[in-house]
Amino acid sequence: MSTELPVFTPRETVSELDRYIVGQPKAKRAVAIALRNRWRRSQVGAELRDEIAPKNIIMIGPTGVGKTEIARRLAKMGQAPFLKVEASKFTEVGYVGRDVESMIRDLTDLAIQMVKVEETERVEATAKRAAEDRLLDLLQASDPGTDRSTPTNYFAVGPDGAAQNHTSPGDREALRKALRKGELDDREISISTKVPHPALEILTGAGMDDMMNNLRDALGNMQGIMGQNQPTKERRMSVPEALRYLTSEEGDKMVNMDNIVQQALDRVQNRGIIFLDEVDKIALTSGRGSGGQGPDVSRGGVQRDLLPIVEGCAVTTKHGVVKTDHILFIAAGAFHETKVSDLIPELQGRFPIRVELNALSEDDFLRILTEPRASLVRQYEALMATEGVVLKFTEQSLADIARVAFAANERLENIGARRLHTVLETLLEDISYRAPEQKGQTIEVDAGLVKDKLEVLLADEDLGRYIL
Numbered sequence: 001m002s003t004e005l006p007v008f009t010p011r012e013t014v015s016e017l018d019r020y021i022v023g024q025p026k027a028k029r030a031v032a033i034a035l036r037n038r039w040r041r042s043q044v045g046a047e048l049r050d051e052i053a054p055k056n057i058i059m060i061g062p063t064g065v066g067k068t069e070i071a072r073r074l075a076k077m078g079q080a081p082f083l084k085v086e087a088s089k090f091t092e093v094g095y096v097g098r099d100v101e102s103m104i105r106d107l108t109d110l111a112i113q114m115v116k117v118e119e120t121e122r123v124e125a126t127a128k129r130a131a132e133d134r135l136l137d138l139l140q141a142s143d144p145g146t147d148r149s150t151p152t153n154y155f156a157v158g159p160d161g162a163a164q165n166h167t168s169p170g171d172r173e174a175l176r177k178a179l180r181k182g183e184l185d186d187r188e189i190s191i192s193t194k195v196p197h198p199a200l201e202i203l204t205g206a207g208m209d210d211m212m213n214n215l216r217d218a219l220g221n222m223q224g225i226m227g228q229n230q231p232t233k234e235r236r237m238s239v240p241e242a243l244r245y246l247t248s249e250e251g252d253k254m255v256n257m258d259n260i261v262q263q264a265l266d267r268v269q270n271r272g273i274i275f276l277d278e279v280d281k282i283a284l285t286s287g288r289g290s291g292g293q294g295p296d297v298s299r300g301g302v303q304r305d306l307l308p309i310v311e312g313c314a315v316t317t318k319h320g321v322v323k324t325d326h327i328l329f330i331a332a333g334a335f336h337e338t339k340v341s342d343l344i345p346e347l348q349g350r351f352p353i354r355v356e357l358n359a360l361s362e363d364d365f366l367r368i369l370t371e372p373r374a375s376l377v378r379q380y381e382a383l384m385a386t387e388g389v390v391l392k393f394t395e396q397s398l399a400d401i402a403r404v405a406f407a408a409n410e411r412l413e414n415i416g417a418r419r420l421h422t423v424l425e426t427l428l429e430d431i432s433y434r435a436p437e438q439k440g441q442t443i444e445v446d447a448g449l450v451k452d453k454l455e456v457l458l459a460d461e462d463l464g465r466y467i468l
Contacts, residue, residue, distance in 0.1 A: 007039055008032075008035060008036065008077060009036065010029065010032035010033050010035075010036050011032075013028075013031070013032035013035055013036070013074070013077060014028045014029060014032050016073070016077060017031075017032070017070060017073055017074070019372065019373045020069065020073055020372050020373055020374065021066045021069050021070055021073065021372065022066070022360075022364055022367045022368045022371060022372065023066070023358065023360070023364055023367075024065065024066050024070065024357050024358065026355045026356070026357075027059055027066070027067070027070055027355045027357050028070060030057055030353050030355045031057065031070055031071070031074045031330070033055075034054065034055055034057060034074075034328060034353075035074055035077065035078050037052075037054070037055065038054070038078065038270070038271065038328070041326075042270075050325070053312070053325065053326070054326055054327070054328045054329075055352055055353050056310065056328065056329040056330065056331070056350055056351045056352065056353065057328075057329075057330045057331070057351065057353040057354070057355065058279070058330075058331045058332070058333075058340060058351045058353070058354045058355070059330065059331070059332040059333075059355055059356075059357055060332075060333065060334075060335050060340065060354065060355070060356045060357065061332075061334065061356060061357030061358070061359070062334050062336075062357075062359055062414055062416060063334060063414070063415055063416050063418070064360070064414075064415050064416015064417045064418040064419070065357045065358065065359065065360055065416045065417070066357065066416075066417070067277075067332040067357060068084060068275060068277065068332070071084070071273065071275040071330045071332075072084070072275075074273065075273045078271055078273075079267075079271070080267070080271040080272060080273050080328075081107050081108075081110050081111035081114055081264075081267055081268050081271065081272045081273070082110070082272075082273045082274075082275070083103060083106055083107045083110060083272075083273075083274050083275065084274075084275040084277060085103050085106075085274065085275070085276060085277065086277050086278045086281075087276050087277065087278050087279045087281060087282045087302065087306070087331075088278045088281035088282060090282075090302050090305070090306075099305065100302070100305045100306050100309055101309065101315050103274055103309070104268075104309065104315040104317065104322050104324060104327075105315070105317045105318075107268055107272050107274060107322075107327075108264065108265065108268050108317045108319055108322055111264035111265070111267050111268045111272065112260060112261060112264040112319065114264070114267070115260045115263045115264045115267065116255065116257075116260050119255040119259075119260055120251045120252075120255060123251055123254040123255065124247070124251065126250075126254065127247050127248075127250040127251035127253075127254055128243075128247045128250075130250040131243055131246035131247040131249070131250045132176060132179065132243070134246050134250070135179065135189075135239070135242060135243055135246055136172060136175055136176060136179065138189055138191075138242075139175060139184070139189070140171075140172065140175070179239070179243075182240075184239045185238065185239055185240050186238070186239075187238070187239050188236050188237065188238055188239070189236070189237065189239065189242050190234050190235065190236050190237075191234070191235055191237065191242055191245065191246075192232040192233070192234055192235075193232060193233055193234075193235050193245070194231075194232055194233075261319050261320065264319070265319065265320055265322060268322055268327070269322060269323050269324075269325075269326060269327065270326055272327040272328070273327070273328045273329075273330065274327060274328070274329050274330070275330050275331075275332065276306075276329060276330065276331040276332065277331075277332050277333070278332075278333055279331040279332065279333045279343075280333030280334055280335045280336070280337075280338050281299075281333070282299045282302045282303055282306075282343075283299065283333075283335075283338035283339070283340075283342035283343050284299055284300055284303075284338075284342050284343075284344070300344065303343060303344045303347050304344070306347060307344070307346050307347055307350070309324050310324070310329050310347065310350045310351075311350055312324055312325030312326075313325075329350075329351070331351055340354060359414065359416075360406075360409075360416055360417060361406070362402050362403055362406040363402075364417075365401075365402035365403075365405050365406050365417070365420060366398060366399060366402040368417050368420060369398050369401065369402060369420065370398060376420055376421070376424055377393055377398070380424065380428060383432075384431070384432075384435055384443070387435040387436055387438070387439060388439035388440055389431075389435050389438050389439065389440075389441055389442075389443060390441070390442040390443070391431070391442075391443055391445065392442060392443070392444045392445065393444075393445045394444065394445065394446045394447065396446070396447040397445045397446050397447050397449065397450050400447050400450040400451070400454075401420070401423060401424065401427065401450060401454075402420075404423055404450065404454045404455070405419045405420050405423045408422075408423065423454065426453060426454065427445070427449070427450060427453050427454060428445070431443055431445075
């Protein structure tokens with residue numbers, strides 16, 4: 001088991017989360033302890049390590065208060081594969097729809113992509129150098145007798161990228177310098193590129209789900225076995241595009257997929273985090289007995305299917321068997337019409353930590369606008385800066401924006417901090433539209449603009465319902 005986990009104390013984790021998420025101290029403390037417990041478990045002796053199960057968490061609170069963002073930031077801090085799924089999208093085994101094991105397969109695929117990106121970045125410099133050499137070989141092989149100061153605009157390249165003729169080392173280094181300076185960017189070459197198996201192209205269309213996964217995996221394995229016979233296609237591309245393609249190809253050669261898969265499986269099993277959203281939608285509303293009727297039967301079935309995954313079982317994926325014993329599950333739901341106690345007792349017992357998130361206040365909205373590292377105000381200022389426009393918000397305008405968003409949530413439907421996105425888009429629509437024509441100008445968003453743009457909408461409840 002890998003022990004190379006980022007080490008954060010619970011206090012450090014909460015401090016980092018505070019940079020992005022306003023309020024919710026109880027939830028932050030709970031996930032901070034969960035992250036620290038992963039490191040603690042890695043330090044325990046092997047005879048006891050496997051017995052220490054993760055303390056799964058249920059977050060209870062309305063939409064838009066930070067539940068998903070807390071889990072996502074936690075996963076990023078722990079370099080953990082993270083998957084968000086909606087519990088209401090699953091169906092009981094035997095019904096058409098996604099089965100609960102698909103979340104483990106999806107998490108494994110994400111982990112493999114994560115590790116592959118890390119490994120590719122690690123060898124990027126070496127891969128780029130190798131790609132440069134291949135590209136130089138291709139350029140030199142096109143016509144050794146051609147004057148390099150006025151080469152042709154099109155070069156024919158063999159599928160293996162090998163060159164039979166070379167100029168002198170001095171000419172080659174001069175060509176390399178020209179390549180790096182961008183002096184060859186306007187030229188084109190032809191490269192033989194690999195294309196997906198035709199059957200796989202058919203199966204990768206939109207709407208394909210679990211019923212097609214096994215068939216796609218089988219065809220993928222066949223393609224791997226017959227990799228030498230994989231069809232190729234001649235593509236013409238510019239020199240910069242060819243360099244990017246060859247760098248990617250060389251990077252793929254330098255990484256060991258077997259090692260990547262093993263690292264990914266270890267990371268899923270020991271660091272993986274699954275965020276189960278809308279878990280309240282699968283809670284029973286008319287009794288817990290198996291003799292219930294209507295939607296409760298399906299809800300109960302999904303809960304029973306979830307139970308072994310959360311308790312710990314072995315799930316077969318195309319990359320190998322994944323044990324779920326030490327995956328951290330964070331469930332979340334508003335629980336407006338149901339309670340946590342409406343979940344089947346066995347599932348409740350697998351989520352020992354329960355934290356309630358508070359609804360956002362007007363003051364919270366004001367803090368969300370300004371305090372986080374990537375606050376909405378900073379985002380809009382950066383967007384306008386790309387047009388050469390300086391956007392400034394007065395303190396009173398920010399207070400008024402927070403007040404309007406809070407009032408809209410109270411009068412219409414409470415969607416939490418997401419209301420701020422709608423309010424700001426409505427407020428800044430004209431500024432965003434005219435920004436390309438106002439380069440070099442400073443635009444101030446003041447209380448008067450907020451009143452003109454938003455107060456009227458808020459006063460007209462029917463109009464505000466559709467716009468805010």
